[in-house]
Amino acid sequence: MFDVAPTELLLCAVVALVVIGPKDLPKAMRVLGYxxxxxxxxxxxxxxxxxxxxxxxxxxxxxxxxxxxxxxIMREHPMTEDAPQMLPLPEPAPPAPADPPAPAADGDGAR
Structure with a gap:
């Protein structure tokens, strides 16, 4: 899109150095970068x-x-009464009971 040759970039840098000056050039480059x-x-x-x-x-x-x-597809293959119907999905198995939590061991001991 933009064809910038290295010599053109060097020319821009020299012109910026002369116009802006070496003191303000870093600030100008930061603003340009932003x-x-x-x-x-x-x-x-x-x-x-x-x-x-x-x-x-x-x-x-x-x-x-x-x-x-x-x-x-539905027009070519209409549903008829003798067509197999989808079977209902089986009920999921109930979750297994969880083990009771083990008693916490205190450093005191039980008295």
Whole structure:
């Protein structure tokens, strides 16, 4: 996207050193770094939002296709009275009783 050659970067550094001066250059670089970081954060947030919208759109499209396919299958193979029905699931076994807690051993002993 941005094609910056090393010589162009060196020219910018020399111009910044002359215009800003060596005394204020570190502060200017910190401020520039801060704003570049903020811009990257905004771009990352924007890209994540776009990716989420695309993912949701694709998911809605897939759900629509699945519903259409299910509708087609149900039309081709209608449920009849002689068709086997689903059996109910068996009841889950009750949980095993827990062992009673062991008495805590005191340093005093029981008297």
């Amino acid at each position: 704003w570049v970081g903020r811009a990257r954060g905004v771009a990352r947030h924007f890209r994540a939002g776009i990716d989420t919208m695309i993912r949701e759109s694709e998911l809605a499209e897939m759900e629509k296709k699945w519903a259409e396919e299910n509708e087609r």
